[in-house]
Amino acid sequence: MSKRYGGSTVVDAVTFDVRPGRVTGFLGPNGAGKSTTIRMLLGLTTPTAGRVTFEGRSYRLMETPLREVGALLDAATVHGGRTAHAHLRWLAASNGLPKHRVGEVLGRTGLEAVAGRRVRGFSLGMRQRLGIAAALLGDPPVLILDEPVNGLDPEGVHWIRSLLRDLAAEGRTLLVSSHLITEMALVADHLLVIGAGRLLADQSIQELTRGHATLEDAYFAVTAESTQYRAKQGGVR
Protein backbone atom coordinates (compact mmCIF):
# COMPACT_ATOMS: atom_id res chain seq x y z
CA MET A 1 0.00 0.00 0.00
CA SER A 2 0.96 3.63 -0.49
CA LYS A 3 -0.08 6.92 1.05
CA ARG A 4 0.52 10.32 -0.43
CA TYR A 5 -0.39 13.63 1.20
CA GLY A 6 -0.34 16.33 -1.43
CA GLY A 7 3.02 15.97 -3.14
CA SER A 8 4.83 13.96 -0.47
CA THR A 9 4.77 10.18 -0.33
CA VAL A 10 4.64 9.05 3.29
CA VAL A 11 4.30 5.34 2.61
CA ASP A 12 5.68 4.09 -0.68
CA ALA A 13 4.48 0.73 -2.00
CA VAL A 14 4.97 -1.14 1.28
CA THR A 15 3.99 -4.82 1.11
CA PHE A 16 4.20 -7.41 3.86
CA ASP A 17 2.51 -10.40 5.47
CA VAL A 18 2.30 -10.86 9.23
CA ARG A 19 2.16 -14.50 10.35
CA PRO A 20 0.54 -15.97 13.45
CA GLY A 21 2.32 -17.48 16.45
CA ARG A 22 5.16 -15.00 16.60
CA VAL A 23 5.90 -11.38 17.41
CA THR A 24 6.59 -9.29 14.33
CA GLY A 25 8.45 -6.12 15.19
CA PHE A 26 7.84 -2.99 13.15
CA LEU A 27 10.89 -0.75 13.34
CA GLY A 28 11.80 2.53 11.81
CA PRO A 29 13.07 6.00 12.61
CA ASN A 30 10.70 8.83 13.51
CA GLY A 31 8.76 9.96 10.47
CA ALA A 32 9.42 6.70 8.61
CA GLY A 33 5.72 6.00 8.06
CA LYS A 34 5.10 3.51 10.90
CA SER A 35 2.08 5.24 12.35
CA THR A 36 0.58 5.99 8.95
CA THR A 37 0.97 2.33 8.02
CA ILE A 38 -0.71 1.22 11.23
CA ARG A 39 -3.56 3.70 10.72
CA MET A 40 -4.06 2.27 7.23
CA LEU A 41 -4.22 -1.26 8.66
CA LEU A 42 -7.20 -0.17 10.78
CA GLY A 43 -8.95 1.84 8.11
CA LEU A 44 -8.36 5.10 10.00
CA THR A 45 -6.45 6.44 7.01
CA THR A 46 -7.41 5.45 3.49
CA PRO A 47 -4.44 4.27 1.39
CA THR A 48 -3.83 6.18 -1.83
CA ALA A 49 -3.11 2.80 -3.41
CA GLY A 50 -3.25 -0.80 -2.26
CA ARG A 51 -5.25 -2.53 0.44
CA VAL A 52 -5.02 -4.33 3.76
CA THR A 53 -6.81 -7.56 4.59
CA PHE A 54 -7.08 -9.75 7.67
CA GLU A 55 -7.64 -13.35 6.58
CA GLY A 56 -8.82 -11.84 3.32
CA ARG A 57 -11.19 -9.27 4.87
CA SER A 58 -10.95 -5.52 5.05
CA TYR A 59 -11.12 -3.90 8.52
CA ARG A 60 -13.75 -1.36 7.54
CA LEU A 61 -16.15 -4.11 6.52
CA MET A 62 -15.94 -6.02 9.81
CA GLU A 63 -19.07 -6.02 11.97
CA THR A 64 -17.28 -6.85 15.23
CA PRO A 65 -13.69 -5.76 14.55
CA LEU A 66 -12.69 -5.92 18.23
CA ARG A 67 -13.21 -9.70 18.12
CA GLU A 68 -10.86 -9.97 15.15
CA VAL A 69 -8.19 -7.31 15.53
CA GLY A 70 -7.10 -5.68 18.79
CA ALA A 71 -5.25 -2.41 18.46
CA LEU A 72 -3.31 -0.06 20.70
CA LEU A 73 -2.77 3.21 18.93
CA ASP A 74 -2.12 6.28 21.01
CA ALA A 75 -2.52 5.97 24.77
CA ALA A 76 -3.97 9.49 24.81
CA THR A 77 -7.17 8.50 22.99
CA VAL A 78 -9.32 8.04 26.08
CA HIS A 79 -11.73 10.63 27.49
CA GLY A 80 -10.12 11.87 30.72
CA GLY A 81 -13.45 12.22 32.50
CA ARG A 82 -14.40 8.59 32.05
CA THR A 83 -13.33 5.80 34.38
CA ALA A 84 -11.22 2.93 33.05
CA HIS A 85 -14.14 0.60 33.68
CA ALA A 86 -16.61 2.82 31.76
CA HIS A 87 -14.18 3.12 28.84
CA LEU A 88 -13.92 -0.65 28.51
CA ARG A 89 -17.64 -1.10 29.09
CA TRP A 90 -18.67 1.04 26.12
CA LEU A 91 -16.08 -0.66 23.94
CA ALA A 92 -17.44 -4.07 24.97
CA ALA A 93 -21.02 -2.96 24.27
CA SER A 94 -20.08 -1.64 20.82
CA ASN A 95 -19.04 -5.12 19.68
CA GLY A 96 -21.51 -7.14 21.71
CA LEU A 97 -18.79 -8.54 23.99
CA PRO A 98 -19.90 -10.06 27.32
CA LYS A 99 -19.51 -7.80 30.37
CA HIS A 100 -17.19 -10.23 32.17
CA ARG A 101 -14.50 -9.52 29.55
CA VAL A 102 -14.07 -6.05 31.10
CA GLY A 103 -13.09 -7.54 34.47
CA GLU A 104 -10.88 -10.11 32.79
CA VAL A 105 -8.79 -7.64 30.80
CA LEU A 106 -8.56 -5.28 33.79
CA GLY A 107 -7.11 -8.24 35.67
CA ARG A 108 -4.71 -9.21 32.91
CA THR A 109 -3.33 -5.68 32.70
CA GLY A 110 -3.16 -5.11 36.46
CA LEU A 111 -5.68 -2.25 36.50
CA GLU A 112 -8.31 -3.76 38.83
CA ALA A 113 -7.44 -1.45 41.71
CA VAL A 114 -7.86 1.71 39.61
CA ALA A 115 -10.78 0.59 37.42
CA GLY A 116 -13.17 3.05 39.08
CA ARG A 117 -10.85 6.04 38.78
CA ARG A 118 -11.10 8.68 36.08
CA VAL A 119 -8.50 8.27 33.37
CA ARG A 120 -7.48 11.93 33.73
CA GLY A 121 -5.46 10.98 36.82
CA PHE A 122 -3.65 8.08 35.14
CA SER A 123 0.08 8.06 34.49
CA LEU A 124 1.21 7.37 30.94
CA GLY A 125 2.05 3.82 32.00
CA MET A 126 -1.47 3.26 33.36
CA ARG A 127 -3.00 4.67 30.18
CA GLN A 128 -0.79 2.34 28.18
CA ARG A 129 -2.08 -0.61 30.20
CA LEU A 130 -5.65 0.57 29.62
CA GLY A 131 -4.96 0.74 25.89
CA ILE A 132 -3.64 -2.82 25.98
CA ALA A 133 -6.69 -3.91 27.99
CA ALA A 134 -8.88 -2.41 25.26
CA ALA A 135 -6.92 -4.27 22.58
CA LEU A 136 -7.38 -7.57 24.42
CA LEU A 137 -11.09 -7.00 25.13
CA GLY A 138 -12.45 -8.99 22.19
CA ASP A 139 -9.91 -11.80 22.66
CA PRO A 140 -8.77 -11.19 19.06
CA PRO A 141 -6.46 -13.49 17.08
CA VAL A 142 -4.63 -10.44 15.71
CA LEU A 143 -3.03 -7.67 17.77
CA ILE A 144 -1.53 -4.46 16.46
CA LEU A 145 0.33 -2.49 19.12
CA ASP A 146 1.89 0.88 18.35
CA GLU A 147 4.74 1.65 20.75
CA PRO A 148 3.32 -0.41 23.65
CA VAL A 149 6.45 0.10 25.77
CA ASN A 150 6.12 3.90 25.82
CA GLY A 151 5.72 5.30 29.30
CA LEU A 152 5.96 1.99 31.11
CA ASP A 153 8.16 1.72 34.19
CA PRO A 154 10.79 -1.06 34.39
CA GLU A 155 8.28 -3.43 35.93
CA GLY A 156 5.79 -2.57 33.22
CA VAL A 157 8.38 -3.14 30.50
CA HIS A 158 9.16 -6.54 31.99
CA TRP A 159 5.42 -7.30 32.15
CA ILE A 160 4.73 -6.37 28.53
CA ARG A 161 7.63 -8.50 27.27
CA SER A 162 6.18 -11.61 28.84
CA LEU A 163 2.65 -10.61 27.81
CA LEU A 164 3.72 -10.29 24.16
CA ARG A 165 5.50 -13.66 24.24
CA ASP A 166 2.49 -15.30 25.92
CA LEU A 167 0.10 -13.85 23.35
CA ALA A 168 2.27 -15.12 20.49
CA ALA A 169 2.56 -18.53 22.18
CA GLU A 170 -1.26 -18.66 22.24
CA GLY A 171 -1.04 -18.63 18.45
CA ARG A 172 -2.02 -15.00 17.91
CA THR A 173 -0.62 -12.72 15.24
CA LEU A 174 1.25 -9.77 16.75
CA LEU A 175 2.52 -6.70 15.00
CA VAL A 176 4.40 -4.46 17.45
CA SER A 177 5.87 -1.15 16.42
CA SER A 178 8.69 0.51 18.26
CA HIS A 179 11.67 2.72 17.77
CA LEU A 180 13.49 0.94 20.61
CA ILE A 181 15.76 -1.57 18.93
CA THR A 182 16.94 -3.24 22.12
CA GLU A 183 13.35 -3.83 23.12
CA MET A 184 12.59 -5.42 19.75
CA ALA A 185 15.67 -7.62 20.06
CA LEU A 186 14.17 -9.03 23.27
CA VAL A 187 10.61 -9.74 22.14
CA ALA A 188 10.41 -9.96 18.36
CA ASP A 189 10.94 -13.08 16.27
CA HIS A 190 10.61 -11.33 12.97
CA LEU A 191 11.29 -7.75 11.94
CA LEU A 192 9.92 -5.32 9.42
CA VAL A 193 12.10 -2.25 9.01
CA ILE A 194 10.66 0.83 7.37
CA GLY A 195 12.49 4.01 6.42
CA ALA A 196 11.38 7.07 4.44
CA GLY A 197 8.16 5.25 3.61
CA ARG A 198 9.83 2.20 2.09
CA LEU A 199 10.07 -1.31 3.45
CA LEU A 200 13.80 -1.91 3.97
CA ALA A 201 13.80 -5.34 5.60
CA ASP A 202 11.35 -8.22 6.17
CA GLN A 203 13.48 -10.84 7.91
CA SER A 204 13.93 -12.85 11.07
CA ILE A 205 16.16 -11.30 13.72
CA GLN A 206 18.87 -13.88 12.93
CA GLU A 207 18.88 -13.09 9.22
CA LEU A 208 18.97 -9.37 9.83
CA THR A 209 21.82 -9.47 12.33
CA ARG A 210 23.97 -11.81 10.23
CA GLY A 211 27.28 -10.08 9.49
CA HIS A 212 26.73 -7.42 12.18
CA ALA A 213 27.82 -7.29 15.80
CA THR A 214 24.40 -6.36 17.17
CA LEU A 215 20.85 -5.83 15.95
CA GLU A 216 21.45 -2.13 16.44
CA ASP A 217 24.37 -2.19 14.01
CA ALA A 218 22.28 -4.10 11.50
CA TYR A 219 19.45 -1.58 11.88
CA PHE A 220 21.71 1.38 11.25
CA ALA A 221 23.18 -0.33 8.21
CA VAL A 222 19.72 -0.96 6.77
CA THR A 223 18.32 2.51 7.48
CA ALA A 224 21.53 4.41 6.64
CA GLU A 225 20.11 6.08 3.57
CA SER A 226 16.62 6.80 4.78
CA THR A 227 17.04 8.45 8.15
CA GLN A 228 15.98 12.06 7.93
CA TYR A 229 16.92 13.41 11.30
CA ARG A 230 20.29 11.89 12.08
CA ALA A 231 22.85 14.21 13.72
CA LYS A 232 25.50 15.32 11.30
CA GLN A 233 28.53 14.51 13.41
CA GLY A 234 29.44 12.00 16.06
CA GLY A 235 27.03 9.95 18.08
CA VAL A 236 25.86 7.53 15.50
CA ARG A 237 28.02 5.11 13.59
Add this chain to the structure above:
Amino acid sequence: MTVLRRTAHAEWIKLWSVRSTWLAVAAAAVLAVGLCVTGTIGTVPPADLAAFDAVGAAFGGLTFAQLAFGVLGVLAVTTEHASGTIVPTLAATPRRGVALLAKLLVTGGVTLVLGEALAFGTFLLGQALLDRHGLAVRLGDPGVLRAVSSAGLYLFVIAMVGLGLGALLRQHAAAIATLFAVVFLAYGAARALETWSYLPSRLLLSNAGDVVGQVHATAAKPRLPSMRMAYADLALYLTLALSLGWFRARRD
Protein backbone atom coordinates in the same frame (compact mmCIF):
# COMPACT_ATOMS: atom_id res chain seq x y z
CA MET B 1 -29.22 -3.57 12.53
CA THR B 2 -27.32 -5.53 15.16
CA VAL B 3 -24.30 -3.32 14.57
CA LEU B 4 -26.41 -0.18 14.95
CA ARG B 5 -28.05 -1.46 18.13
CA ARG B 6 -24.70 -2.37 19.70
CA THR B 7 -23.13 0.93 18.70
CA ALA B 8 -26.13 2.80 20.12
CA HIS B 9 -25.71 0.89 23.39
CA ALA B 10 -22.06 1.96 23.46
CA GLU B 11 -23.10 5.57 22.80
CA TRP B 12 -25.59 5.39 25.66
CA ILE B 13 -22.81 4.30 28.06
CA LYS B 14 -20.50 6.99 26.70
CA LEU B 15 -23.12 9.71 27.11
CA TRP B 16 -23.82 9.03 30.77
CA SER B 17 -20.26 8.16 31.85
CA VAL B 18 -18.97 11.74 31.59
CA ARG B 19 -19.86 14.59 33.91
CA SER B 20 -20.56 17.15 31.19
CA THR B 21 -23.81 15.37 30.28
CA TRP B 22 -25.11 15.52 33.85
CA LEU B 23 -24.02 19.16 34.15
CA ALA B 24 -25.76 20.18 30.92
CA VAL B 25 -28.98 18.42 31.96
CA ALA B 26 -28.82 19.94 35.45
CA ALA B 27 -28.13 23.41 34.03
CA ALA B 28 -31.08 23.11 31.63
CA ALA B 29 -33.41 21.95 34.41
CA VAL B 30 -32.34 24.65 36.88
CA LEU B 31 -32.71 27.43 34.28
CA ALA B 32 -36.04 26.15 33.02
CA VAL B 33 -37.59 25.68 36.45
CA GLY B 34 -36.02 28.75 38.06
CA LEU B 35 -37.13 31.19 35.38
CA CYS B 36 -40.52 29.50 35.17
CA VAL B 37 -41.07 30.33 38.86
CA THR B 38 -39.81 33.91 38.61
CA GLY B 39 -41.79 34.43 35.41
CA THR B 40 -45.14 33.34 36.79
CA ILE B 41 -45.21 33.74 40.59
CA GLY B 42 -45.60 37.51 40.71
CA THR B 43 -47.85 37.89 37.70
CA VAL B 44 -50.27 40.75 37.96
CA PRO B 45 -53.53 40.04 36.10
CA PRO B 46 -53.27 42.05 32.87
CA ALA B 47 -55.96 44.39 31.62
CA ASP B 48 -56.35 42.43 28.39
CA LEU B 49 -56.81 38.84 29.53
CA ALA B 50 -57.23 37.52 25.98
CA ALA B 51 -53.75 38.65 25.00
CA PHE B 52 -52.09 37.03 28.03
CA ASP B 53 -49.97 34.04 27.07
CA ALA B 54 -50.08 31.73 30.07
CA VAL B 55 -48.02 29.10 28.25
CA GLY B 56 -45.29 31.53 27.19
CA ALA B 57 -45.06 32.91 30.72
CA ALA B 58 -44.10 29.45 32.01
CA PHE B 59 -41.48 28.99 29.30
CA GLY B 60 -39.26 31.97 30.16
CA GLY B 61 -36.51 29.58 31.24
CA LEU B 62 -36.57 27.47 28.10
CA THR B 63 -34.94 30.34 26.19
CA PHE B 64 -31.87 29.73 28.32
CA ALA B 65 -32.25 25.97 28.65
CA GLN B 66 -31.99 25.76 24.87
CA LEU B 67 -28.33 26.72 25.14
CA ALA B 68 -27.62 23.80 27.45
CA PHE B 69 -29.35 21.54 24.94
CA GLY B 70 -27.39 22.94 22.04
CA VAL B 71 -24.12 22.56 23.92
CA LEU B 72 -25.06 18.99 24.86
CA GLY B 73 -25.50 18.21 21.16
CA VAL B 74 -22.19 19.85 20.23
CA LEU B 75 -20.25 18.08 22.98
CA ALA B 76 -21.67 14.68 22.02
CA VAL B 77 -19.48 14.88 18.92
CA THR B 78 -16.65 17.34 19.61
CA THR B 79 -15.62 15.61 22.85
CA GLU B 80 -14.73 12.57 20.77
CA HIS B 81 -12.39 14.60 18.60
CA ALA B 82 -10.90 16.66 21.45
CA SER B 83 -10.16 13.65 23.65
CA GLY B 84 -9.07 11.39 20.79
CA THR B 85 -11.84 8.91 21.66
CA ILE B 86 -12.78 9.07 17.98
CA VAL B 87 -9.93 6.60 17.32
CA PRO B 88 -11.32 3.75 19.48
CA THR B 89 -14.84 4.71 18.35
CA LEU B 90 -13.97 4.18 14.69
CA ALA B 91 -11.83 1.15 15.51
CA ALA B 92 -14.88 -0.40 17.22
CA THR B 93 -17.36 0.77 14.57
CA PRO B 94 -15.42 1.21 11.33
CA ARG B 95 -18.51 2.16 9.33
CA ARG B 96 -18.61 5.96 9.69
CA GLY B 97 -22.28 6.24 8.87
CA VAL B 98 -23.29 3.71 11.53
CA ALA B 99 -21.07 5.39 14.14
CA LEU B 100 -22.66 8.81 13.54
CA LEU B 101 -26.20 7.43 13.19
CA ALA B 102 -25.90 5.66 16.56
CA LYS B 103 -24.74 8.88 18.20
CA LEU B 104 -27.56 10.78 16.55
CA LEU B 105 -30.20 8.30 17.67
CA VAL B 106 -29.00 8.21 21.29
CA THR B 107 -28.42 11.96 21.67
CA GLY B 108 -31.64 12.66 19.77
CA GLY B 109 -33.69 10.24 21.85
CA VAL B 110 -32.31 11.55 25.12
CA THR B 111 -32.77 15.24 24.25
CA LEU B 112 -36.29 14.63 22.91
CA VAL B 113 -37.35 12.92 26.13
CA LEU B 114 -35.60 15.51 28.33
CA GLY B 115 -36.92 18.39 26.24
CA GLU B 116 -40.52 17.17 26.52
CA ALA B 117 -40.04 16.49 30.24
CA LEU B 118 -38.83 20.06 30.79
CA ALA B 119 -41.60 21.55 28.64
CA PHE B 120 -44.40 19.64 30.37
CA GLY B 121 -42.76 20.02 33.80
CA THR B 122 -42.40 23.79 33.55
CA PHE B 123 -45.86 24.10 32.00
CA LEU B 124 -47.50 22.30 34.92
CA LEU B 125 -45.43 24.20 37.48
CA GLY B 126 -46.14 27.53 35.80
CA GLN B 127 -49.88 26.90 35.60
CA ALA B 128 -49.97 25.88 39.28
CA LEU B 129 -48.42 29.24 40.15
CA LEU B 130 -50.63 31.20 37.73
CA ASP B 131 -53.73 29.47 39.05
CA ARG B 132 -53.57 31.64 42.19
CA HIS B 133 -54.22 34.64 39.96
CA GLY B 134 -56.87 32.81 37.97
CA LEU B 135 -54.71 32.97 34.83
CA ALA B 136 -53.86 29.29 34.31
CA VAL B 137 -54.74 27.31 31.20
CA ARG B 138 -55.10 23.55 30.90
CA LEU B 139 -53.52 21.05 28.56
CA GLY B 140 -56.98 20.35 27.16
CA ASP B 141 -57.53 23.99 26.14
CA PRO B 142 -57.28 24.69 22.39
CA GLY B 143 -53.71 24.69 21.11
CA VAL B 144 -52.10 24.17 24.52
CA LEU B 145 -50.99 20.55 24.09
CA ARG B 146 -49.50 21.40 20.69
CA ALA B 147 -47.63 24.43 22.06
CA VAL B 148 -46.21 22.57 25.07
CA SER B 149 -45.09 19.52 23.11
CA SER B 150 -43.60 21.79 20.42
CA ALA B 151 -41.56 23.66 23.02
CA GLY B 152 -40.02 20.31 23.96
CA LEU B 153 -39.53 19.50 20.28
CA TYR B 154 -37.69 22.80 19.81
CA LEU B 155 -35.16 21.84 22.52
CA PHE B 156 -34.56 18.58 20.64
CA VAL B 157 -34.05 20.49 17.38
CA ILE B 158 -31.50 22.81 19.03
CA ALA B 159 -29.59 19.78 20.36
CA MET B 160 -29.57 18.21 16.89
CA VAL B 161 -28.39 21.47 15.29
CA GLY B 162 -25.58 21.43 17.87
CA LEU B 163 -24.76 17.82 17.02
CA GLY B 164 -24.70 18.58 13.30
CA LEU B 165 -22.42 21.59 13.85
CA GLY B 166 -20.19 19.49 16.11
CA ALA B 167 -19.88 16.79 13.44
CA LEU B 168 -19.18 19.43 10.80
CA LEU B 169 -16.63 21.54 12.71
CA ARG B 170 -15.22 18.95 15.17
CA GLN B 171 -14.02 21.59 17.64
CA HIS B 172 -15.84 22.70 20.80
CA ALA B 173 -15.10 26.40 20.37
CA ALA B 174 -15.92 26.64 16.68
CA ALA B 175 -19.13 24.62 16.97
CA ILE B 176 -20.43 26.38 20.09
CA ALA B 177 -19.58 29.80 18.65
CA THR B 178 -21.47 28.93 15.46
CA LEU B 179 -24.42 27.66 17.48
CA PHE B 180 -24.56 30.93 19.44
CA ALA B 181 -24.34 32.86 16.20
CA VAL B 182 -27.23 30.88 14.73
CA VAL B 183 -29.39 31.26 17.82
CA PHE B 184 -28.54 34.76 19.08
CA LEU B 185 -26.42 36.86 16.74
CA ALA B 186 -28.62 36.06 13.75
CA TYR B 187 -31.46 37.70 15.66
CA GLY B 188 -29.78 41.11 15.64
CA ALA B 189 -28.78 40.78 12.00
CA ALA B 190 -32.31 39.84 10.96
CA ARG B 191 -33.74 42.73 13.01
CA ALA B 192 -31.45 45.13 11.18
CA LEU B 193 -32.72 43.84 7.84
CA GLU B 194 -36.38 44.24 8.77
CA THR B 195 -36.44 47.68 7.16
CA TRP B 196 -36.20 45.88 3.82
CA SER B 197 -37.67 42.46 4.47
CA TYR B 198 -39.23 40.36 7.20
CA LEU B 199 -38.05 37.16 5.53
CA PRO B 200 -34.75 36.82 7.48
CA SER B 201 -36.64 37.21 10.77
CA ARG B 202 -39.20 34.65 9.69
CA LEU B 203 -36.38 32.21 8.97
CA LEU B 204 -34.76 32.57 12.38
CA LEU B 205 -34.47 29.42 14.45
CA SER B 206 -35.18 31.30 17.68
CA ASN B 207 -38.29 33.00 16.24
CA ALA B 208 -39.55 29.67 14.96
CA GLY B 209 -39.01 28.21 18.43
CA ASP B 210 -40.97 31.08 20.02
CA VAL B 211 -43.87 30.69 17.61
CA VAL B 212 -44.32 26.93 17.94
CA GLY B 213 -44.25 27.27 21.74
CA GLN B 214 -47.11 29.77 21.79
CA VAL B 215 -50.84 29.19 21.86
CA HIS B 216 -51.91 32.49 20.33
CA ALA B 217 -51.83 33.08 16.64
CA THR B 218 -49.06 35.43 15.63
CA ALA B 219 -50.65 36.64 12.43
CA ALA B 220 -50.67 40.14 13.91
CA LYS B 221 -46.88 40.20 13.96
CA PRO B 222 -45.53 40.19 10.41
CA ARG B 223 -41.92 39.80 11.57
CA LEU B 224 -42.62 36.34 12.97
CA PRO B 225 -43.20 33.26 10.84
CA SER B 226 -46.67 31.78 10.62
CA MET B 227 -47.25 28.62 12.61
CA ARG B 228 -46.83 26.47 9.51
CA MET B 229 -43.66 28.27 8.44
CA ALA B 230 -42.22 27.98 11.96
CA TYR B 231 -42.45 24.19 11.80
CA ALA B 232 -40.92 24.28 8.32
CA ASP B 233 -38.07 26.39 9.74
CA LEU B 234 -37.38 23.78 12.42
CA ALA B 235 -37.35 21.00 9.82
CA LEU B 236 -35.03 23.10 7.64
CA TYR B 237 -32.46 23.71 10.39
CA LEU B 238 -32.61 20.08 11.51
CA THR B 239 -32.06 18.77 7.99
CA LEU B 240 -29.39 21.29 7.09
CA ALA B 241 -27.25 20.82 10.23
CA LEU B 242 -27.47 17.04 10.19
CA SER B 243 -26.75 16.83 6.45
CA LEU B 244 -23.62 18.95 6.81
CA GLY B 245 -22.42 16.86 9.76
CA TRP B 246 -23.19 13.65 7.90
CA PHE B 247 -21.34 14.88 4.84
CA ARG B 248 -18.18 15.58 6.88
CA ALA B 249 -18.35 12.32 8.85
CA ARG B 250 -18.68 10.17 5.77
CA ARG B 251 -15.79 11.83 4.02
CA ASP B 252 -12.80 10.41 5.90
